[in-house]
Amino acid sequence: MLRAARALLAMRHPLDAELVVSELLGAWWGQRVPGIDVGRLLGEGLVRYASSAATPAALALLAGVAALDPSRQQRVLAKTSMLRLMRRGVARPEWATQLGEVRPVECHVSGTRFGDTDDIICTFRYATDPGPDDEAGHALIAVVDHNSGGVLRDAWVTSKVTRLLEHCRRKAAEDPMATLSAVSPERARAILEAALERTERAVPSGSADGTARSEAPDGAQAPGGSLAAHHALLRARLRALPRAERPAAAPVWGxxxxxxxxxxxxxxxxxxxxxxxxxxxxxxxxxxxxxxxxxxxxxxxxxxxxxxxxxxxxxxxxxxxxxxxxxxxxxxxxxxxxxxxxxxxxxxxxxxxxxxxxxxxxxxxxxxxRDPATSFGLRREVVRRLLPDGDLAALPRRMFAFPLLTSDLLADDGGRFDPTTPEGRRALLRLDHFEDFDVPHDHRGKHSAASDAPPAGSALDVPEAAEALAAHERLAERLWKGDPPNLWEAAQRLLDRGHTRTAVLETLLDVLDEAEDETDLVGRLDDV
Structure with missing residues (x-):
């Protein structure tokens, strides 16, 4: 990266430099490793390495990171290192002080009456841009794909602002399906921030070009490399847009x-x-x-x-x-x-x-x-119990939470083990825990699916066992509801590493027990 940064020294306009630095920072966008903050690891590592190099190219790169890095902490670290090199006499490019110093001019939304995608067009100018003060110097265009859950599909930059807007206006006038409307900078920022948040969730593990290795929600394709290359610049331009004092409330469809x-x-x-x-x-x-x-x-x-x-x-x-x-x-x-x-x-x-x-x-x-009864080899009664709400995406985690429902053991239980009720979940988990406790052998033959009560004198009557069962019940209820969503993601990562179901449950129970609140729980699960 430091060798690639030498190209910055030949540039004359800050926008060209910002595009190069944004592409460098996008190299690890979407990369995630359990237990590691990849952005911080590589971002801070790059800043330290550039600082130790103490060359004009290193200073130019630090100037770009200080203006564009999505992390405020890393921007501050890069700026501190840049100032240190300047005090040591390292030369800086003329454009270094202009990076990120833009002001918004106007914003538009271009699309069609079908509403499949919206092109959010935000125009900006540097103080040094030629032309009238109210004329934009460049435009950032971000494409929001509503058929993929409102994620960002692409982003690009052009300095031919007048030609771009004239094309959009002409198309809207000639094509009855085309639309173009002006929006406030505050509204544009709100739209793009929401789209970026959804996009971050849709790229759980990316490659170097920003393409997700796993599927985006509901089978939509993940954003491609162009978005990764412009991600840092997009974040920086959003910071230049004003924020609404009272954000517009999202439509509530109860x-x-x-x-x-x-x-x-x-x-x-x-x-x-x-x-x-x-x-x-x-x-x-x-x-x-x-x-x-x-x-x-x-x-x-x-x-x-x-x-x-x-x-x-x-x-x-x-x-x-x-x-x-x-x-x-x-x-x-x-x-x-x-x-x-x-x-x-x-x-x-x-x-x-x-x-x-x-x-x-x-x-x-x-x-x-897909018919889950055919695809997974399950009895239709099992599918009905596991998916009373018809949510097929919930099937794997619910099978993990209540594996006994998929066995023949409960085929004729008379509906006693209903996972949608607290009583049914408790009965299922008492059976699930039966083999995990040191139950005397003379009781084992007396306990069956016909009764959800533990055998008298068994370990399930011990307070510690009852407490463990109650904790497992709380975990199973969360898995049933998918609350929080990354709970099942953490379980899948552990299973992929070869851990048994029992070991996975114990790990998740520990995380639930240690978490101080829901926000802390989500963070801990991401680190599992």
């Missing part, structure tokens, strides 16, 4: 509001021809949930890409549908498009294009949709 929306649709003319009202009700609930939870609270938005993502990616990974619901889903979705499209001001031709996407995806939907 259960009652969703139910009202579903009822209005089911009572409409568009839903009149749906023959199976129960299946239609279940299907429209999933359509609304997807729009509210994944599409930034926009259940009425419809588009061909959203249809394909919903049918071929989100549903197969997240929801268990009964056979009747699988058959009804394309018809319910088509009716929903006919009803919701006009309410979201979508032109008739765009509604027809979205309907075409439904029927073109129907065959692939039947192929892509």
């Amino acid at each position: 259960r009652d509001r969703r139910a009202v929306l579903a009822a209005r649709f089911l009572a409409s003319d568009a839903a009149a021809e749906l023959s199976d009202s129960y299946a239609a009700s279940r299907c429209v609930d999933h359509i609304i949930d997807y729009g509210c939870d994944v599409d930034a609270g926009r259940p009425l938005r419809v588009s061909p890409r959203k249809v394909e993502t919903f049918l071929l990616s989100w549903l197969p990974r997240r929801v268990v549908l009964l056979p009747a619901e699988q058959e009804a889903m394309p018809h319910v979705l088509a009716a929903w498009i006919r009803w919701a499209g006009p309410r979201d001001s979508l032109p008739e031709e765009a509604v027809r294009a979205t309907l075409d996407a439904v029927w073109e995806s129907t065959t692939s939907f039947g192929t892509a949709y």
